[in-house]
Amino acid sequence: MGTPDVQISATIALLTDFGLADPYVGQLKGRLIREAPQSALLDISHGVVPHQIEQGAFFLDVSIAHLPQPCVVLAVVDPGVGTQRGALIARSEDRLVVAPDNGLLALFLKHHPLQGLWRASPPKELQSATFHARDWFGPLAASLARGKSAAACGEPCAPEQIRPLPQNRPEHAPHTTGASWPVLHIDRFGNTILGLRQGSSAAAELTAAPQLRCPACGDTPVIPAQTYAAIPPGTIGLVPGSQGYYELALNQDVLAQRFGLRLGQVLHFEPL
Amino acid sequence: MGTPDVQISATIALLTDFGLADPYVGQLKGRLIREAPQSALLDISHGVVPHQIEQGAFFLDVSIAHLPQPCVVLAVVDPGVGTQRGALIARSEDRLVVAPDNGLLALFLKHHPLQGLWRASPPKELQSATFHARDWFGPLAASLARGKSAAACGEPCAPEQIRPLPQNRPEHAPHTTGASWPVLHIDRFGNTILGLRQGSSAAAELTAAPQLRCPACGDTPVIPAQTYAAIPPGTIGLVPGSQGYYELALNQDVLAQRFGLRLGQVLHFEPL
Amino acid sequence: MGTPDVQISATIALLTDFGLADPYVGQLKGRLIREAPQSALLDISHGVVPHQIEQGAFFLDVSIAHLPQPCVVLAVVDPGVGTQRGALIARSEDRLVVAPDNGLLALFLKHHPLQGLWRASPPKELQSATFHARDWFGPLAASLARGKSAAACGEPCAPEQIRPLPQNRPEHAPHTTGASWPVLHIDRFGNTILGLRQGSSAAAELTAAPQLRCPACGDTPVIPAQTYAAIPPGTIGLVPGSQGYYELALNQDVLAQRFGLRLGQVLHFEPL
Incomplete structure (x- = not known):
């Protein structure tokens, strides 16, 4: 993101499981436009199957290389919304990703070079306990898009310290061939x-x-x-x-x- | 909306029951871009259940505070398209809402401060009788976003003079408790x-x-x-x-x- | 598109059968933003029924007059992706349409004045054989939006030389009246x-x-x-x-x- 500069803001790319029928994505975008009026918004997808963190991790992994730079990606598939899980900020090249600490970054971190990783804690006061994308992660992404440094938003952490993907794959019988x-x-x-x-x-x-x-x-x-x-x-x-x-x-x-x-x-x- | 200024246009936010599969939202946006090329477009949602004015009224009510200012909201859930019902323009803070006069504004008016309310009549000549969002409300919203005053677009009216929400709730037996x-x-x-x-x-x-x-x-x-x-x-x-x-x-x-x-x-x- | 000018780029309008749940439209837009950062993007629809070229042809035909000018339309309904079918570039007024040569332009060509028609061949090297919208047609549309001339992108061809709509209408008994x-x-x-x-x-x-x-x-x-x-x-x-x-x-x-x-x-x- 280089030097802070409110004149030229980074694109904000969105990836969620919110769907497009409810007014949630609209409210999130309204908030982003208010807080980062110079940023263009780009939808990766809002069609992740609800609560399917692993699918969201796949979408993020395969899409990020196609996004412009600089870019802030806001990725939210968040069944634990309202709990004390933190927010992560990861940097790869000139792209930053903001996401809940629940495994959503796992595939992205596995396949892309990492230049920095930070964890932020929930603010004490939030408008809601059920829509952190709009009320916490979104404003955080907007700050980054306006040029605020990730280091000023959270504490550095190591990839080993973040939560892995949930392991909920169905059991299957072992095969001797294939x-x-x-x-x-x-x-x-x-x-x-x-x-x-x-x-x-x-x-x-x-x-x-x-x-x-x-x-x-x-x-x-x-x-x-x-x-x-x-x-x-x-x-x-x-x-x-x-x-x-x-x-x-x-x-x-x-x-x-x-x-x-x-x-x-x-x-x-x-x-x- | 302050002084008219074609250089800096208001954001136009869209709320409809058109869905995203048909080309209707695309045609509406094409028209808006042509008539208000400086305005950014923001989708609140196009997923209101077809003809469900009450749900559209809810989406508008709960979303408007999240939108940027200045902003023109174009809200269209309009089973009476093509009839003689008017268009309403409501002002709350630095946001204007354009909608058919069919109850869609009811919850918004109940919960937000009102600084002005106007009603406009359908133009005599329209490209279609079945797509007033594209052919009438949209150009009206674009004019407002470019700085035209609401007073120049319609006649002042009072909240008591506009149509209420349709009352189509199912009957239910009265309860003595709860x-x-x-x-x-x-x-x-x-x-x-x-x-x-x-x-x-x-x-x-x-x-x-x-x-x-x-x-x-x-x-x-x-x-x-x-x-x-x-x-x-x-x-x-x-x-x-x-x-x-x-x-x-x-x-x-x-x-x-x-x-x-x-x-x-x-x-x-x-x-x- | 007049004289090439990277400062003021044409709007790029998108019409596909990709839907919005998958990350495909997001990846396509990421690519377009990278290659034509000055262009605004406009979705006509991504809801064409998968592989229904005739429906896509209808959406294009009825929507194009509502789009701004200058504009580059990227239309992709492409069951033959990865085969040797070419890309077409058609010009009508100050709008260019990029599409696979499979009949998708048929209704548009029938009902709109044509100022030029060109065919381009697939590049030898592409990132994928299954997503030409992102890897070939998209960059082509971005070049045109930045001001590159269509004549520099393909060979002139005549409307009679392009593929017609697939004829897959169900048989029906002839009627003597009506x-x-x-x-x-x-x-x-x-x-x-x-x-x-x-x-x-x-x-x-x-x-x-x-x-x-x-x-x-x-x-x-x-x-x-x-x-x-x-x-x-x-x-x-x-x-x-x-x-x-x-x-x-x-x-x-x-x-x-x-x-x-x-x-x-x-x-x-x-x-x-």
Whole structure:
């Protein structure tokens, strides 16, 4: 954020599970505009499934590199709103992320260089105990966007001192062959994004097989493909998607709904 | 709005029941940008349930204090579009609200200081009879945002001369004990906002009881709580939420869906 | 766009089938802000039904006249993403439209004056093969918004050389009397927009009858009406709506859901 300068403010990017039907995002933006009138606002998404911290962590991880610099990201998926959990401020390059200390930063911290990490405590007086995004995190993000230093907003802390992602993955039977990955996200097109990163050795191994089998998808063969349009009829494509992870997809059909796949489900794959 | 000045325009905030899937909000914004190119646009929400004037009135009432000043709010929930109902312009502090004369301003006028109220008649020629937000109210809001005075846009009128909220609440049997409030809004998290204002004597009385019973929620006890996270398992929290009203909630579960609560339903409470 | 000028950039308007729940629109906007920081962004809609090119073509056709000038429209409904189909750039007045060459421009080209049409080929290297809006079309639109000439981005082509709309309308039995139109769009209010343009001779003929019958709507009479509020109870209104086409509607009820009408369905009408 460099030197404080109220003339040229950083963009504020928003990521929440608030949805767009309620007036919550509007009230949050009203507050941000009042406190950082020079900042442009950018919605990453407000469609995180309510309280799904792990999905929010995925959205943040895969989106931040596409944001402008300087930028302050306000990320709020916060089932513990009103409790004493702190706010975190993380710096990576010329972007700052403000989020509750509940694991939401976990994937972002794992995959991006960290230049600083601070924790702030809740103010004593807040307008509400149930909308900290509007009443606490938002004004904090606005201060940062106006040039206030993160060090003036919280105490330095180490990545080991913050809360990890909640571990609520369903149990699954161990397999002696093949490999398993969780469903990180199911998008509007039914494409099902797996926790398998492109460029990893696990990905190289899996996609070396010409055909795979995924029991949750019955007998339909899973075939590596480069685009959705290249997925042969009657097969499921394993596609290196736009988010840096592999995804399962059908050609112009909604895979997740066809096979009843769910967020967080662990899918097993074995060579055919 | 002070002196007219096309250089520095007021923010235009939008509240409608148009949703975001259709191109209606986009066309409205295109029109606003053309007519008030210096104004920033801010969405309060476009998720009011279609034609639910009372819910729109609630959104406006609870959101306006969070908006920047100067600001022009364009609020359109308008089942009577194309009829001869007028447009209202209301001023409270340095915010102007433009809305159809159908009750949408009722809660806002009840809870905020009023510095002026005007009514405008439909122009003789409009591009459509079915999209007055784009073709009439929008250009009117843009004129105000550019600095045109409200007095030049309509005739002064008194709050008693405008239409009240439609009275379409379902009948309910009278109770000899306890008290009843309507459901003003059900949010994305299933939290159910009641027409019971924080700080009112009715609220003080209700929350004085350690436990309450709400027949629509069966035998589950209702317990006053300050945050969602503080709601004990197996109970319903009565929480002073972020909107200035009390709300019913579960801890990380969707209350309204669990108990089949509906917008506009009148809920009865009695001490246990 | 006149002379290139990075100081004053064109508005970039967005139309996609991406929805708002996924982080895709946010990533696209992040990219646009980085590459055209002076441009304002305007959402036409992201709610086109996934892969429904014909509906996207309708949204574009009816919305473009409401957009500011200069403006670059980025329209992406792109089931063929990752294949070798090109990108089109069309100019009408002081607006440029960027879209995949798959029929999405068809209705726009039919109803608006065309000052230029160019086709660009995919770059050799792209960050992804599945998100060309972010990785190819978006940067192309940003270049145009910054003042780069369309002629420098692609090769001139003629309207006859581009791909038409996919022809996937359901078969319907021929009728000896009356006339038929497809459902172009069903909006949030259940209003059902037909491919019957206001001001056409077909429209004049149809609305000359005091009552019509539409077999898909059973025995409920269809009656020409000027506004939704003017539709008599127990009848369906045939209303000259705000989009330049006729639409079927009920007075404060959701017509399409009542009668099970579907996007793309062909409706037949005959005088009663």
